[in-house]
Amino acid sequence: MTHAISRSTPASRIAAVIAVILLVALIAAPWWGSSSTLRLMGEFCIYLALASLWNLLAGYTGLVSVGQQAYVGFGGYILVSATLFLGINPLYGIPIAGIAAAALAVPVAALVFRLQGAYFAIGTWVVAEVFRLTASQITVMGGGSGISLPAPALAALGGKAAREALIYWAALGLGVGCLALVYILLRSRVGLALTAIRDSEVASASLGVRIQRIKYAVYIAVAAATAMIGALIALQKLRVSPDAAFSVNDWTAFVIFIVVIGGIGTIEGPIIGTIVYFLLREFLADYGTIYLLFLGALAIVVMLAAPKGLWGYAAERWGLSLFPTGYRVTWKD
Secondary structure (H helix, E strand, C coil): CEEEEECCCHHHHHHHHHHHHHHHHHHCHHHHCCHHHHHHHHHHHHHHHHHHHHHHHHHHHCCCCCCCHHHHHHHHHHHHHHHHHCCCCHHHHHHHHHHHHHHHHHHHHHHHCCCCCHHHHHHHHHHHHHHHHHHHCCHHHCHHHCEECCHHHHHCCCCHHHHHHHHHHHHHHHHHHHHHHHHHHHCCHHHHHHHHHHHCHHHHHHCCCCHHHHHHHHHHHHHHHHHHHHHHHHHHHCEECHHHHCCHHHHHHHHHHHHHHHCCCCCHHHHHHHHHHHHHHHHHHHHCHHHHHHHHHHHHHHHHHCCCHHHHHHHHHHCCCCCCCCCEEEEEC
């Protein structure tokens, strides 16, 4: 009897083919989609990226942050500031926002990592509120009312059609890039440590996993990527303001809903959750508060019936895995 070691599964191979075809179609979207379609798909990519990053942070390291809007808003303000005062192309402000956020996350992590559990969650929210209040006091950036990107800066992106295509491609790149980053990371040695931390911190520590160092690195990396997404959001909206940029509802509450519904601690969960969220939003948004009540009721039902989320339930029931990260041993006669 012989054995073979592999990571892929029949489902993952089929999913890979479908993903390539879908990616080609999405890249070509500016040639077949309308402006509203591009905006909707760009927003989908943004929420997919935010959900994937929050899932990496909370689902694998146990850092349940409710203050990720701090880095979304920070990234937006960095992009607008760099465009206004440095005169750079707005697209270049996206990586600049990521670098600046990584530098800022180092002292912030040193502060909030002193807290544990629910205190950590509250601490991250307090930090986000400090960011929002600070931004509202910066008069050169419009104070509480915010500020818009000037027309000359947008001219660097070309005409309206070219600008919409560039912004959409940037959103698609960040969405796919964050998903790929999480997948590649989880297939590495760091990913093995993250999986061990997710399953049991005590057991992983006894095996020599440097839990605190890994958590620091993941927090800083997630902060940088989140700020890049925030910069892109500011570019999409062509303006930035404290209440919108640091909105806990838009950039954290809905993201947590997506991850919980889809399945926390899985790569596929944020994808499923984002699809469900956008379907519900598009069909129920006209009903106002009923839409929000339905989202809350759905989250409660899923948490009671399927604590591991929709994908977690499907994976347990049918053994599905579209993004396998571990090794599989198959025996042959």
